[in-house]
Amino acid sequence: MYDKDQLLKTIEKRNPHQKEFIQAVSEVYSDVIPFINNSDGNKYQASSILERLAEPDRIIRFRVTWEDDEGNVQVNRAWRVQFNNSTGPYKGGMRFHPSVNESVLKFLGFEQCFKNALTDLPMGGAKGGSDFDPKGKSDQEVFRFCSNLMQELHRYIGVDTDVPAGDIGVGVREIGYLFGQYKKVTNRFTGTLTGKGISFGGSLIRTEATGYGLIYFVDQMLQKADDGLEDKEILISGSGNVAIYACEKALEQGAKVISMSDSDGTVIDKDGIDEDKLAYIKDLKEVRRGRISEYADEFNCEYLEGEKPWGVEADIALPCATENEIGKSDAESLIDNGISLVAEGANMPCTNEASELFRNSEILYAPGKASNAGGVAVSGLEIAQNNIRINWSAGEVNDRLQDIMSNIHDRCYEHGKKDGEATDYVKGANIAGFKKVADSMHAFGPL
Ligand SMILES: NC(=O)C1=CN([C@@H]2O[C@H](COP(=O)(O)OP(=O)(O)OC[C@H]3O[C@@H](n4cnc5c(N)ncnc54)[C@H](O)[C@@H]3O)[C@@H](O)[C@H]2O)C=CC1
Numbered sequence: 492m493y494d495k496d497q498l499l500k501t502i503e504k505r506n507p508h509q510k511e512f513i514q515a516v517s518e519v520y521s522d523v524i525p526f527i528n529n530s531d532g533n534k535y536q537a538s539s540i541l542e543r544l545a546e547p548d549r550i551i552r553f554r555v556t557w558e559d560d561e562g563n564v565q566v567n568r569a570w571r572v573q574f575n576n577s578t579g580p581y582k583g584g585m586r587f588h589p590s591v592n593e594s595v596l597k598f599l600g601f602e603q604c605f606k607n608a609l610t611d612l613p614m615g616g617a618k619g620g621s622d623f624d625p626k627g628k629s630d631q632e633v634f635r636f637c638s639n640l641m642q643e644l645h646r647y648i649g650v651d652t653d654v655p656a657g658d659i660g661v662g663v664r665e666i667g668y669l670f671g672q673y674k675k676v677t678n679r680f681t682g683t684l685t686g687k688g689i690s691f692g693g694s695l696i697r698t699e700a701t702g703y704g705l706i707y708f709v710d711q712m713l714q715k716a717d718d719g720l721e722d723k724e725i726l727i728s729g730s731g732n733v734a735i736y737a738c739e740k741a742l743e744q745g746a747k748v749i750s751m752s753d754s755d756g757t758v759i760d761k762d763g764i765d766e767d768k769l770a771y772i773k774d775l776k777e778v779r780r781g782r783i784s785e786y787a788d789e790f791n792c793e794y795l796e797g798e799k800p801w802g803v804e805a806d807i808a809l810p811c812a813t814e815n816e817i818g819k820s821d822a823e824s825l826i827d828n829g830i831s832l833v834a835e836g837a838n839m840p841c842t843n844e845a846s847e848l849f850r851n852s853e854i855l856y857a858p859g860k861a862s863n864a865g866g867v868a869v870s871g872l873e874i875a876q877n878n879i880r881i882n883w884s885a886g887e888v889n890d891r892l893q894d895i896m897s898n899i900h901d902r903c904y905e906h907g908k909k910d911g912e913a914t915d916y917v918k919g920a921n922i923a924g925f926k927k928v929a930d931s932m933h934a935f936g937p938l
């Protein structure tokens with residue numbers, strides 16, 4: 492029998508000061524240990540699967556030196572955490588944000604292993620990034636940074652080895668710069684990065700995939716409860732890639748989105764963010780790279796400086812910004828205000844205390860490793876298209892995305908259903924994802 496407290500203590504000792512990583516491991520292992528302890532023969536403990544899974548296969552850390560527009564030499568740190576390739580080549584995004592450190596990337600890489608397993612596409616888990624802050628940098632500075640980062644990273648990645656993509660601070664512009672340098676230094680045009688521009692091997696619907704996939708997942712949850720998205724009021728946090736396309740798909744399904752935010756504050760638009768207002772946000776965030784407060788000035792609505800949207804009444808909450816953006820008191824406000832569904836667009840946006848509160852309530856609650864898997868799923872489809880050198884239509888990719896999200900939903904439902912109570916999607920996702928990774932590791936022997 493695994494002793495959860497003992498195992499977590501050992502993992503904490505081996506990873507001092509890595510609170511995000513410990514948080515992610517503790518959340519997954521809290522579900523997986525009872526599952527393992529109740530399983531026949533306990534083959535997983537016999538081959539130390541949980542001890543092995545908590546150690547990344549390797550972490551590559553390097554210096555990135557680049558010149559700013561004033562001619563000063565700047566130094567950043569970058570990493571690639573190749574977490575586990577038991578279910579396919581390493582796969583996961585790159586994050587550029589000043590908060591990036593080894594703990595954050597290890598939590599993201601760990602989560603990515605189970606998420607990628609849930610998609611049922613051949614992808615293992617990885618994550619990477621840098622403490623470089625793209626905010627306020629010119630295109631030329633971002634270009635120089637990306638080129639210099641790839642000058643080193645190219646040695647460790649490849650279409651059958653490790654395929655990076657975007658995440659916070661890394662969008663189509665950065666992927667273009669990274670891919671351009673990869674192609675130049677390796678002299679190979681392969682699908683080694685995903686989220687590429689459509690003119691150089693990208694997949695239609697990759698940009699939209701995480702947000703669209705989130706809404707497809709929410710729709711499945713509601714359908715199981717004989718409900719739907721029509722006329723539901725939705726709180727969205729963030730105003731980046733995931734938030735924007737979640738909003739777009741939610742509007743298409745007849746819902747009303749009443750908030751978006753960024754790291755400076757939140758806009759509350761009680762009339763709803765319609766298509767025209769969303770087009771304004773796309774231009775503001777994707778082109779002009781401005782602040783969400785400009786939306787409040789433009790459309791004369793409420794702006795909550797320095798605040799998150801979680802104190803506002805609505806039916807559904809979709810955290811789409813960053814980790815731990817819903818703490819215990821935010822979760823209490825959401826529950827007190829009668830929210831009926833919370834689905835994570837971001838990775839680990841709820842603290843473990845907040846997550847526990849949702850799980851112990853009547854609220855339908857979906858964890859990011861299931862509900863935001865649409866992005867990496869379409870990345871997997873991008874790799875497939877690059878490999879067979881054919882581009883699928885938007886409709887074809889979108890149909891596949893819908894099928895994948897529906898399959899993920901059904902597996903989480905199956906492993907998480909509880910007699911007479913709301914389905915525990917967190918437990919369902921943890922067990923379904925774990926089983927696939929652990930069974931593959933077990934098959935390879937004690938490597
Ligand atoms: N882009 C993708 O395909 C996927 C992204 N995710 C996750 O979704 C989340 C958002 O990622 P993207 O939309 O891609 O990034 P993005 O860079 O396009 O947007 C990030 C958004 O979060 C906000 N934000 C960042 N840090 C914040 C903070 N400390 N407080 C408040 N707001 C903050 C930013 O202002 C921005 O609106 C992240 O957790 C990411 O890991 C998950 C799956 C796939």
Ligand SMILES: O=C(O)CCC(=O)C(=O)O
Binds near residue numbers: 584606654656685864
């Ligand atoms: O598309 C990918 O490879 C990664 C997407 C991602 O970073 C995530 O799922 O968190």
